[in-house]
Amino acid sequence: MKAINKLPVLALAFLLILSCNSNTDNKETLVENSDTSATTNSINIEEYTLPGASIMTFGPDNVLFVGDSKSSVIHALSTEATELKEPIPYNLWGVDRKIAEELGVDASDVVVQDMKIHPVSQEAYISVKRGHSPDAKSLIAIINPKTNDVGFLNVANAEHSKVDVLGTPKDMQNFWRDIPASTLTITDIDYHKGNLYVSGLSNGEFASTLRVIEYPFNGKQTKVNGIEMFHTVHSQNETRAPIRSMIFQELNGVETLIAAYTCTPLVTFPADQIKENGQMKAKTVAELGYGNVPIDMLVFDAQDFEGNVDKKLLIINKNRSGSLISIKDLAAANKGKGLTHFTQGPEGLPIFPVPLSGVMHIDEQNPMMLTLLRRNIEKGTIDLLSEVKGTYFRLSDFINEYDFADYEYPEGADMFKNYHNMARPLEGFPELARKD
Amino acid sequence: MNKLYFILIVLFLLTACNHSTNLELTVSKDRIQFHNWHPTPKDTHLAKIYVWNTYEKKTNNVPLAGQFKYGSNNTFEFVPNFPFMEKTEYVIIRTTKEGNIKQRFSLPQTNKLPLTVEGIYPTSDSLPENLLRMYVTFSQPMKTSGNLENIKLLNNQGEEIEGAIFNNVYELWDKSQKQLTIIFDPARIKTDLVANKELGRALKVREKFQVMITMAEDIYGQQLQKHFTKTFWVTPQDVSPPNVDTWNINAPESGTKGELKIKFKSPVDKMSLYTRIKVTNQNNQIIQGKITIGNHEKLWKFVPLKPWTKGNYKLKINARLADPSGNNLNGLFDHKTGSLKSEKEGEILNINFQII
Numbered sequence: 021m022k023a024i025n026k027l028p029v030l031a032l033a034f035l036l037i038l039s040c041n042s043n044t045d046n047k048e049t050l051v052e053n054s055d056t057s058a059t060t061n062s063i064n065i066e067e068y069t070l071p072g073a074s075i076m077t078f079g080p081d082n083v084l085f086v087g088d089s090k091s092s093v094i095h096a097l098s099t100e101a102t103e104l105k106e107p108i109p110y111n112l113w114g115v116d117r118k119i120a121e122e123l124g125v126d127a128s129d130v131v132v133q134d135m136k137i138h139p140v141s142q143e144a145y146i147s148v149k150r151g152h153s154p155d156a157k158s159l160i161a162i163i164n165p166k167t168n169d170v171g172f173l174n175v176a177n178a179e180h181s182k183v184d185v186l187g188t189p190k191d192m193q194n195f196w197r198d199i200p201a202s203t204l205t206i207t208d209i210d211y212h213k214g215n216l217y218v219s220g221l222s223n224g225e226f227a228s229t230l231r232v233i234e235y236p237f238n239g240k241q242t243k244v245n246g247i248e249m250f251h252t253v254h255s256q257n258e259t260r261a262p263i264r265s266m267i268f269q270e271l272n273g274v275e276t277l278i279a280a281y282t283c284t285p286l287v288t289f290p291a292d293q294i295k296e297n298g299q300m301k302a303k304t305v306a307e308l309g310y311g312n313v314p315i316d317m318l319v320f321d322a323q324d325f326e327g328n329v330d331k332k333l334l335i336i337n338k339n340r341s342g343s344l345i346s347i348k349d350l351a352a353a354n355k356g357k358g359l360t361h362f363t364q365g366p367e368g369l370p371i372f373p374v375p376l377s378g379v380m381h382i383d384e385q386n387p388m389m390l391t392l393l394r395r396n397i398e399k400g401t402i403d404l405l406s407e408v409k410g411t412y413f414r415l416s417d418f419i420n421e422y423d424f425a426d427y428e429y430p431e432g433a434d435m436f437k438n439y440h441n442m443a444r445p446l447e448g449f450p451e452l453a454r455k456d
Numbered sequence: 457m458n459k460l461y462f463i464l465i466v467l468f469l470l471t472a473c474n475h476s477t478n479l480e481l482t483v484s485k486d487r488i489q490f491h492n493w494h495p496t497p498k499d500t501h502l503a504k505i506y507v508w509n510t511y512e513k514k515t516n517n518v519p520l521a522g523q524f525k526y527g528s529n530n531t532f533e534f535v536p537n538f539p540f541m542e543k544t545e546y547v548i549i550r551t552t553k554e555g556n557i558k559q560r561f562s563l564p565q566t567n568k569l570p571l572t573v574e575g576i577y578p579t580s581d582s583l584p585e586n587l588l589r590m591y592v593t594f595s596q597p598m599k600t601s602g603n604l605e606n607i608k609l610l611n612n613q614g615e616e617i618e619g620a621i622f623n624n625v626y627e628l629w630d631k632s633q634k635q636l637t638i639i640f641d642p643a644r645i646k647t648d649l650v651a652n653k654e655l656g657r658a659l660k661v662r663e664k665f666q667v668m669i670t671m672a673e674d675i676y677g678q679q680l681q682k683h684f685t686k687t688f689w690v691t692p693q694d695v696s697p698p699n700v701d702t703w704n705i706n707a708p709e710s711g712t713k714g715e716l717k718i719k720f721k722s723p724v725d726k727m728s729l730y731t732r733i734k735v736t737n738q739n740n741q742i743i744q745g746k747i748t749i750g751n752h753e754k755l756w757k758f759v760p761l762k763p764w765t766k767g768n769y770k771l772k773i774n775a776r777l778a779d780p781s782g783n784n785l786n787g788l789f790d791h792k793t794g795s796l797k798s799e800k801e802g803e804i805l806n807i808n809f810q811i812i
């Protein structure tokens with residue numbers, strides 16, 4: 021009888037122990053690396069962060085220029101890198117999530133701002149904001165193509181100089197809380213022969229602001245007063261429209277600034293017009309197409325299927341496919357008087373549309389490849405990918421006839437077969453390369 | 457007797473059980489305090505904190521960077537290198553003899569004012585055909601990308617006028633992230649540009665239009681409860697640039713903190729009112745004070761920090777001071793080359809006044 025009385029007590033105790041244990045996880049825990057004794061990757065906030073970091077560009081001796089629209093400052097940061105000569109492609113899907121992991125945030129709290137490739141190490145430098153709040157800090161994530169590991173630029177260890185680009189008196193700007201102050205959103209920066217060229221757009225004035233800053237920073241700063249875009253048809257009009265994207269290139273022996281505006285005229289200025297308070301007069305060499313915002317511009321050497329090398333200008337657009345232009349055609353167009361009639365474009369010179377939609381940022385990775393930071397429309401993630409110059413697309417973005425195992429290449433289709441066999445391993449699918 | 461025995465066992469087990477599982481936590485942005493966990497210094501590495509990945513329904517692989525240590529009041533705590541984020545779930549995993557013990561936590565949500573549109577400038581309900589700029593102010597700091605897609609211009613039939621709002625890659629926010637600058641596509645405002653010829657101006661005189669904000673999200677993840685609309689009538693284009701000669705200036709008395717007022721004939725751009733007018737004394741020192749605006753941006757008021765003293769003062773006006781159509785003291789936005797008053801934009805105009 022006693023034994024029977026004790027039975028429920030024991031059963032209950034057993035149950036409690038069980039339920040108690042069920043609060044602790046056994047080996048299939050929530051983490052894959054359940055070894056919690058591993059050392060934490062400590063990202064010290066002070067050493068790795070900048071108040072803001074958006075547009076970037078590499079300059080002499082691998083210095084990284086970082087535009088900080090929040091404080092209207094441009095930082096120059098030294099970088100250290102090991103040379104990488106082999107063309108190792110990026111096939112990193114969900115790079116935003118990977119950066120989020122390292123920063124200890126949800127991926128939706130990583131705000132990606134810009135991407136540039138280190139000219140020596142081929143590492144991708146991605147400027148990000150950690151969170152959305154006005155006081156959120158920025159960091160520069162560095163991703164190595166060999167390992168795909170995410171690191172961060174140690175700002176404190178880098179040689180660091182900076183320059184204020186707003187150039188307006190600070191006196192009353194922030195004197196009273198909540199009083200709006202004018203801000204300058206930096207829209208592009210480019211380094212060319214000892215000078216940093218900065219274009220921007222103010223929240224309080226719609227005006228072209230092109231600033232030229234000597235580097236190393238010595239306090240010398242030139243602000244171009246106005247930029248006139250001369251179309252023959254509306255030559256009597258000045259436009260104060262701000263430059264969206266720009267790059268320097270020699271055309272017909274003349275140093276030339278090539279600039280793209282929203283909507284999307286492509287214009288050129290001889291570089292010697294850039295003077296303090298000067299009025300620059302541009303020539304519209306092409307209209308890339310109405311209803312579009314240019315995002316990024318790039319000049320690089322590309323080889324075609326026949327092995328001929330040609331210098332190209334590539335413009336990535338927000339609302340249209342990428343615009344690929346041969347520098348030879350641009351130089352020829354620049355000898356003429358520019359567009360002389362209304363057009364909704366594309367017009368003005370041979371413009372080859374390339375399938376680069378969804379690309380947020382692009383840079384040259386090596387003589388063979390470009391690197392893209394691309395929005396994955398299906399998954400909502402951001403992918404860091406490489407693409408072979410000349411084709412400007414990724415084979416693995418599509419499923420087509422060639423992908424079926426029983427597909428037989430017809431005679432004379434070696435060019436396709438060779439390309440497919442090269443592209444598949446490069447894009448991270450070596451198992452799909454055809455051995456026959 | 458048996459009952460007592462039973463109750464004691466249950467109590468003991470519950471306590472033991474509780475002790476080994478649930479941590480009593482206080483979570484704030486910059487630390488977690490553990491009230492019932494007192495590990496020895498050599499055991500502090502036995503816990504890690506991870507972000508719960510909402511996409512993949514698992515914890516992140518990389519633990520949060522930070523420090524476990526004893527803080528004030530001898531409370532054991534974790535100080536993260538970066539502050540904890542709102543609306544993010546975290547998991548603390550402790551290695552114990554019983555196995556890994558997990559516990560989820562997040563920052564307690566603070567009560568916030570709902571997200572609303574506080575206003576759109578210009579505030580008038582009749583706006584010129586060549587309107588260049590609007591400012592939208594929100595009650596909370598906002599996420600700063602993807603907003604322009606959700607701001608639409610609609611005609612009286614409720615049809616969207618495509619391409620009316622200038623879409624730059626980077627949106628123009630102020631530092632508080634509460635004010636967004638909207639620019640009406642200048643290509644459609646300036647006569648003779650391709651878009652103007654092909655599409656005409658977006659706004660039509662004597663018709664009613666609406667600016668509609670269909671969606672917006674603040675940094676806390678709050679969304680607008682309903683569409684926000686501003687309805688306005690379109691008046692003929694404004695082709696008279698602001699002119700200081702038409703301004704009516706009222707100076708206050710000395711010894712007071714009275715308002716210095718400027719009345720304008722027509723509305724002035726909001727940002728210009730706050731940033732393009734400064735007050736200096738006879739020693740050319742800037743007088744600090746607070747600016748307020750009113751009467752649909754036709755009134756500028758300035759209250760000094762310290763009482764006015766007798767003497768000669770100057771209003772220093774930057775010629776970039778503009779009206780909502782972008783016409784400034786130097787000339788029209790849509791001007792012919794050579795028609796500006798000065799080749800150099802941004803010259804300073806002085807207006808003298810006296811405090812007696």
